Amino acid sequence: MRFLKTINRNKNNLFRKIKKAALLCLIRTIRTRDAFAPVNARKILILRLDDKIGDMVVTTGTAFKLAEKGYRVSVLTGPVCGQLLHNCDYFDQVIQYKNRMSLDLLHAQKFDVVIDFDDVQDYERLKLAWLMRRSNHVGFNKNLPGIYNASIRYLDAEKHITERHKRVLALFDIHETPFHYQLGRCVKEQNRVKNALRITDSDIVVSVNPFSGATDKDFSEEQVISLIYFIHSINPEIKVVVIGQSNKVRSFSAHGALIVSESTINTAVEIVRISDAVVSTDTSIVHIANALNRPLVALYNKRKLKDTSLIGYKTWAPNYPQGNQIVVENDYISHCSINTIFPAVETAIRAASMLKLS
Template sequence: MDKKKKFARLRALNRQRNYLMKSLRLHIARLILDHRTKREFAISDRKSVLFLRDDDKIGDMVVSTSLFREFKRAGYVVDVLAGKNNAKIIEFNPYVNKYYVVEKDNKHKLEQAKALAKNNYDVVIDMGDKISPFHLLLLKKLDARNVVGFNKAGFNIYNKSLDYLGYSSHVTERYQLLMESFDFISFSTDYDIHVPDSVRSEIHDFMSAIAAPYKVVINPYAADPRRDMSLTQLKALIEKIKREWDQVEIILVGDPARISQLTHLDAVINPYHTLTSACEIVRLADMVISPDTAIVHIAAAWKKPLVSLYGNDLHGEYVNSRVWGPGYDAARQLYTIDKHHPVSSIEVDDIILTMKELSVLCCCRTQ
């Protein structure tokens, strides 16, 4: 056996061992922490709910906003356990009664869960797919009357488990299933972002001061480097947009620390460092271009004309580009050749062609 094959075999054995150890720890935790039998599912007259969105993913929080609105409209008091960053999406959301930012370390998380248990929630809705011994302990500490999750039928602490294996279906179908399980009849899965009037006024003045009547917002960066646009790709895209259309200005949004390094490009750098400001800039844009990241879902909240750049990858068994795609008619997706190619491999000419198909800027075309 050559060295490469031997190394690959050792890695495979190590992965198998780690999987078995995780399974064993979860089995032991289940014996200790899980309920012996499933409890009856029953909601009190108070109808209070805590959503667990503590993964701190901004895009996931945007997608979840439809649930907060529809549960509130159905008479529920809606609280959310959020992360430090994704809490900013619901900071001004009128449908959320309270949001709590999850503590950093496990000891304080459990203390926080014990404190939240005093709210006597009718139901905790676990938005995630994975479960761990610590997660079981967290749910135990929250001590809600009911716990709802997806694909958790093997755990009695969940007295409502929704079977959902939509590996290539948009995530809104999962949330539709959730609302139907609560007997909601008339509801919408549209996203719901709220920006305070002071920010709207400030961004309106900023956008109005840009002389070009048409604004294209580009977000070049994502959390995963493989989803980032390259500097070469971004520079070429900006130059081709300016050659193809007149009366167009480019506005770059994203991580302030990263886009502040792009002042040499022929584009306006978003000078505001808040997430709500970026949301409002997207709302006022004529078109948005972004790799697979939160800006895609923020654009979807207002059904903005969108060119989104996706890799051919999976999240577990879920087809990422379908489950977490923009999911509306005014959006287009461009894909890498395969999972081994980064988003920076997508051709600039293909992005330009897709922009033309959307035809939002046709009235200012120079050619």
């Protein structure tokens, strides 16, 4: 049975490659489009098809700026990002993307502009671009002038990801304004978190996010336990909350950490919101902490991004005054000494304690 599944998967991948090649040939026969001119644009669709939280958090800054200028901004994204945006009322629509979904209803909405922030050029994106080719298309490093009449050539390993978003805003004549991420507040989830953790105004809360979307960025179990014990050595009354899916983080409750069961992405947001300090190895939580302006200690390795080979710790740095970034040489964060972050964690806790007393 497994053998048949492998054959079927390989066959489907081959067909998709053939369809992509055929579609590319078709698109390249289209004449170059007129220059991008957003003067009469009103409806904008942003593509965030990969359902990546970090990307989506940054995109909220762009969407908010466009909405402020009067554009009706919608986003096409996956279910997790859809949850994250549930209370972001500046979006006109949050449309759930499903692989191989019908695009007829999307096409019928006649968006004036479609924005794709990603460098990847897979079959799904090409198909969507082709079916919605009457819209203006903004893309990055896409040499397809028959579709993308605003293709931005941009790959700068030294610049933060927000610079890419500022390039898009400049197309709409939005310049030199503060760029802040904009997350909504889920009151129901906030109350659930507070009740589960029994938080009082005098409590010091330190949240720890030990896992990411890549194994090379994850803390080991031993590192997390050592960190919990270190935090409690500073003050045993500190409430250490471990963020993550229950089945992955449940074991840390035996070491004095608090866990919120049945956690979602909005659970993570509300835990970060009430935290006096955040420790994370994942850029999703790093940028949520940025959005909520929470004191942060973030641990990065020097891996390069898969699609662009850009340097992750530069492109996806915390990028705000309260974000303390520590970069290690180890390929795997689980191989570094957790003691590396102890001084920064202690500094953040001492500062939080002083604020509580003032």
